[in-house]
Amino acid sequence: MTSHNEILDAALDKITTGYVFPELTGPIAEALRGKLADGAYDGLADADFCAAVTADLQAVCPDKHLRLLWSEEAVPVEEEDSPEEEKARWLTYYQEGNFGIARAERLDGNIGYLDLRFIPDADAGFAAIGAAMQLVAHTKGLVIDLRQCRGGSPNGVALWCSHFFGDDEVHLNDIYERATDSTRQYWTYPHTPGPRYLDRPVTVLTAAFTFSGGEELAYNLQALGRATLVGETTRGGAHPTDRYALTPHIAVTVPTARSINPVTGTNWEGVGVKPDVDAKAEDALDAALGLLAAE
Numbered sequence: 001m002t003s004h005n006e007i008l009d010a011a012l013d014k015i016t017t018g019y020v021f022p023e024l025t026g027p028i029a030e031a032l033r034g035k036l037a038d039g040a041y042d043g044l045a046d047a048d049f050c051a052a053v054t055a056d057l058q059a060v061c062p063d064k065h066l067r068l069l070w071s072e073e074a075v076p077v078e079e080e081d082s083p084e085e086e087k088a089r090w091l092t093y094y095q096e097g098n099f100g101i102a103r104a105e106r107l108d109g110n111i112g113y114l115d116l117r118f119i120p121d122a123d124a125g126f127a128a129i130g131a132a133m134q135l136v137a138h139t140k141g142l143v144i145d146l147r148q149c150r151g152g153s154p155n156g157v158a159l160w161c162s163h164f165f166g167d168d169e170v171h172l173n174d175i176y177e178r179a180t181d182s183t184r185q186y187w188t189y190p191h192t193p194g195p196r197y198l199d200r201p202v203t204v205l206t207a208a209f210t211f212s213g214g215e216e217l218a219y220n221l222q223a224l225g226r227a228t229l230v231g232e233t234t235r236g237g238a239h240p241t242d243r244y245a246l247t248p249h250i251a252v253t254v255p256t257a258r259s260i261n262p263v264t265g266t267n268w269e270g271v272g273v274k275p276d277v278d279a280k281a282e283d284a285l286d287a288a289l290g291l292l293a294a295e
Helices: 004-018 022-037 046-060 083-096 122-135 154-162 213-223 281-293
Strands: 067-070 101-107 111-116 141-145 171-177 182-187 202-206 228-231 241-245 250-255 257-260
Touching: 004 022, 004 046, 004 250, 022 046, 046 067, 083 122, 101 122, 122 154, 141 281, 154 171, 154 182, 154 213, 171 213, 202 213, 202 281, 213 228, 228 281
Parallel strands: 111 141, 141 202, 202 228
Antiparallel strands: 067 250, 101 111, 171 182, 171 257, 241 250
């Protein structure tokens, strides 16, 4: 059985070598080792240990992607998937979740509605995203519901965004990666799987639950003036993250990159994406429909 000391050592090794802000790794290690030495984790069950370490991590560095996670289901530690195996595993996940598209329909008043629970990789989700956009192609206004969106792929976000602009010359986001000390730019795609949705109003619903890739989709459209956000301020996770299994039931998630919006020069990390129109999550759809009816 792996001790808490060994788990913490392994987690700190991943954080020290991978965290996108290396200058913060020293204070993180000092704080956690101090807690361990003071007996803060003594006698805790593994799930409670993970929760306590996560709270202490985020007290030093309020990064919601930086976590020690407990899983009831055991996962392999030593063996890593090959690229082909990992791609197949993700494809199964996307397929079982209908590529994140919970609903795509036309509401009363000829308003399109898309309920997105996660954002798939662009290649995997290409056809499904196109089919969803085809279903709402002839509506007079659109609601994109991200209230239950838990995140996803940056290139998938770019593909969704591409449907709301007229060409491939819109700069959406940049992501700086520590490991390569390089920045990747994300622009709208020259070709989209579905019809582009232009010259009509778009509203985006947000909630305190909305996270990561869902936040980026909302933030990009808001920053570029292409959508009105209605709802609650989102959770505030802007850092692409790697996950490392430390034991069969414990993993550490380490943000290895950070988003930089070309319009604002910053991102939504720690502060969330703030809506243009405040509304409780459960009231956001009615509020958005009211706005669209007034257009």
